[in-house]
Amino acid sequence: MIDFDSLNEVFVMVFQDPEIRISAETTADDIDGWDSLSHVILISAIEDKYQITFTQREILRFRCVGDMLNCINQKLS
Amino acid sequence: MTFLSPTFLFLFLPVFLVVYTLFRREWRGLVLLAASLVFIAFQSKFYAAFYVGYLLVNYLFGRWLEKARDEDKSRKWALSISVMINVLLLVGFKLLLQYKADILAWNPGDAFGLNRWLRAFALPIGFSYTAFQIIAYLIDVANEITDSEKNLLRFANFTLMFPKMLSGPIERYRDIHTELADTPESFEQIANGLRRFIVGLGKKVLIADVVGKVVGQVFALDSPNIGPAYAWFALVGFAIQLYFDFSGYADMAIGIGQMMGFSFAENFNYPYIAKSVGEFWRRWHITLSSWFRDYIFLPIEISQRRNRRIPQQANLLLIFVLTGLWHGLTLNFVIWGCLFAMAMILESSFSGKWLKKLWTPLQHVWTLGWVLVAWVFFRSPNLLFAIKFFRSLLGLKPAVDYPFSQLIPFGLIDNSTWIALALGILLALPLGKMLNQWISQRLAGRPKLELAWLIVRDVLLMVLLVASVAMIASSGFTPGVYEQF
Numbered sequence: 249m250i251d252f253d254s255l256n257e258v259f260v261m262v263f264q265d266p267e268i269r270i271s272a273e274t275t276a277d278d279i280d281g282w283d284s285l286s287h288v289i290l291i292s293a294i295e296d297k298y299q300i301t302f303t304q305r306e307i308l309r310f311r312c313v314g315d316m317l318n319c320i321n322q323k324l325s
Numbered sequence: 326m327t328f329l330s331p332t333f334l335f336l337f338l339p340v341f342l343v344v345y346t347l348f349r350r351e352w353r354g355l356v357l358l359a360a361s362l363v364f365i366a367f368q369s370k371f372y373a374a375f376y377v378g379y380l381l382v383n384y385l386f387g388r389w390l391e392k393a394r395d396e397d398k399s400r401k402w403a404l405s406i407s408v409m410i411n412v413l414l415l416v417g418f419k420l421l422l423q424y425k426a427d428i429l430a431w432n433p434g435d436a437f438g439l440n441r442w443l444r445a446f447a448l449p450i451g452f453s454y455t456a457f458q459i460i461a462y463l464i465d466v467a468n469e470i471t472d473s474e475k476n477l478l479r480f481a482n483f484t485l486m487f488p489k490m491l492s493g494p495i496e497r498y499r500d501i502h503t504e505l506a507d508t509p510e511s512f513e514q515i516a517n518g519l520r521r522f523i524v525g526l527g528k529k530v531l532i533a534d535v536v537g538k539v540v541g542q543v544f545a546l547d548s549p550n551i552g553p554a555y556a557w558f559a560l561v562g563f564a565i566q567l568y569f570d571f572s573g574y575a576d577m578a579i580g581i582g583q584m585m586g587f588s589f590a591e592n593f594n595y596p597y598i599a600k601s602v603g604e605f606w607r608r609w610h611i612t613l614s615s616w617f618r619d620y621i622f623l624p625i626e627i628s629q630r631r632n633r634r635i636p637q638q639a640n641l642l643l644i645f646v647l648t649g650l651w652h653g654l655t656l657n658f659v660i661w662g663c664l665f666a667m668a669m670i671l672e673s674s675f676s677g678k679w680l681k682k683l684w685t686p687l688q689h690v691w692t693l694g695w696v697l698v699a700w701v702f703f704r705s706p707n708l709l710f711a712i713k714f715f716r717s718l719l720g721l722k723p724a725v726d727y728p729f730s731q732l733i734p735f736g737l738i739d740n741s742t743w744i745a746l747a748l749g750i751l752l753a754l755p756l757g758k759m760l761n762q763w764i765s766q767r768l769a770g771r772p773k774l775e776l777a778w779l780i781v782r783d784v785l786l787m788v789l790l791v792a793s794v795a796m797i798a799s800s801g802f803t804p805g806v807y808e809q810f
Binding site for chain 2: 283285287292
């Protein structure tokens with residue numbers, strides 16, 4: 249099981265902003281620079297860090313960071 | 326019938342709102358559907374019938390997709406067939422519209438007996454918006470982002486709801502399905518909706534249409550052999566006209582939606598203050614750009630993230646050319662899309678980092694430069710006109726001299742045009758929003774003053790309504806620019 253702190257590290261690295269603090273409700277509107285281009289970079293970075301692969305449908309279903317974390321934990325378990 | 330026609334403003338809308346509000350909540354869906362069909366039938370009874378068939382077919386597609394989505398192969402088949410039929414219908418209608426004159430000229434003897442029908446052909450009202458809404462719905466059902474709508478009446482209202490038929494917004498089913506089931510009742514929401522509608526009406530009638538009269542004259546010339554001052558006036562005027570026309574319509578649609586208890590998506594967020602072209606597209610026609618992002622750009626990017634065969638630049642080019650073609654199947658719209666794609670490609674490369682470090686006013690110059698050049702292609706009737714218009718903007722000598730009567734002397738641009746243009750430029754900035762916030766902060770905790778301000782604001786809105794109606798009565802109205810798409 250991973251938690252928000254662990255996932256936060258990926259966000260900090262991708263968006264190059266050490267001030268980022270994610271929560272379950274965080275969406276692209278809350279983070280400066282989280283656009284469609286960086287979204288794909290973020291997904292790849294998460295996959296690399298946790299050694300998982302999301303399906304296309306899983307990625308398209310993400311509405312907030314909480315959805316992402318649930319999906320990662322499901323895959324890791 | 327448009328939002329500005331007297332039939333809509335003084336008969337259809339008030340009667341609908343009274344009937345809608347008087348009916349019990351469980352009957353309101355039927356009232357809304359009946360009103361939407363009447364609204365469409367004003368354009369064409371045939372299209373009202375067409376839309377009934379269209380929604381029935383897509384209702385069944387949605388149900389089919391939900392059943393098929395657990396099995397990958399069936400899901401792909403169901404999705405491909407249902408989306409393809411919608412795309413073919415949209416492209417077919419657009420092609421017919423674009424080439425009907427050529428088809429008529431090629432077949433003067435009316436060999437198939439269809440020429441009378443073809444001469445009268447117009448795009449079904451709002452079809453570009455409706456088809457995109459339906460395609461998004463079908464993809465979302467296939468991807469389990471939402472379940473299909475089982476209630477046919479709710480699905481019919483999602484598809485045909487009249488406020489968003491003319492110019493969007495392109496709603497997502499997942500965002501309004503709870504409101505389709507039961508719209509909340511609130512006097513405050515009705516009042517806010519009415520306020521929003523009046524603001525939209527004022528933007529369209531008092532700014533877009535006033536500036537648009539001069540802009541229309543310039544772009545109706547056989548050839549734009551005009552001096553640079555007229556050309557720049559027409560170009561900046563068009564930028565203002567388009568924004569206030571389209572966002573005014575969006576305000577009216579959102580306002581009517583609010584009066585009915587729906588929260589439609591916002592379509593604009595002060596686009597002309599953007600500091601990059603990418604930001605401009607996150608603020609302009611938001612529901613269309615987010616549609617292309619979510620249903621074309623992202624799926625391609627996601628599928629390519631490990632094994633890239635299509636460069637990201639090609640993907641950007643694809644979505645902007647498609648955005649152009651959505652407006653019309655013409656070379657000008659393709660060039661318009663390519664220009665925006667070029668700007669986005671530059672911004673996503675090293676130039677983007679360079680742009681972020683620039684002095685802020687220069688970032689605005691960069692963005693507005695691209696946007697204004699793109700608007701020339703958007704508004705010009707053909708490519709040759711656009712090229713000549715650029716010559717006029719640069720003050721180059723016209724290739725052919727046209728009689729002076731075809732030009733627009735500055736003297737004919739009267740005071741009202743100047744006032745509308747100046748107001749347009751000021752209101753394209755978020756000054757009103759900032760002022761409202763500033764006043765609200767100052768008056769917080771002082772209920773009497775707060776009430777006084779609310780009264781003053783509503784009186785001003787009433788003045789705006791009277792002025793807009795007087796303008797429609799005195800000089801008529803022009804259809805919205807984005808209605809034609």
